Amino acid sequence: MNKQGADEGSQYRSIIFYHDEKQKKTAEKSMARMQKEFDKPIVTEIVHFKKFYKAEEHHQDYYNRNKLAPYCMLVIRPKLKKMKLNYWL
Secondary structure (H helix, E strand, O other): OOEEOOEEOHHHOOEEEEOOHHHHHHHHHHHHHHHOOOOOOOOOEEEEOOOOOOOOHHHOOHHHHOOOOHHHHHHHHHHHHHOOOOOOO
């Protein structure tokens, strides 16, 4: 939790923001369904949206712009593959 590769801190946590109860329930159901695919507990937080802070440009669409970066190949791609999502295109 609160970690991405060698980077640690609360800014690295996994989080899903929701605007209403329907979105919250959808996120909870999705997480419960995906938990069956992983041995360790999913630690993604589901939190009510309060304020949006746009990330720096180099973080925008990071995976699609950096698919050959080691982090994308070694961390993101295996997770996308496990969830049966399109991880290459």
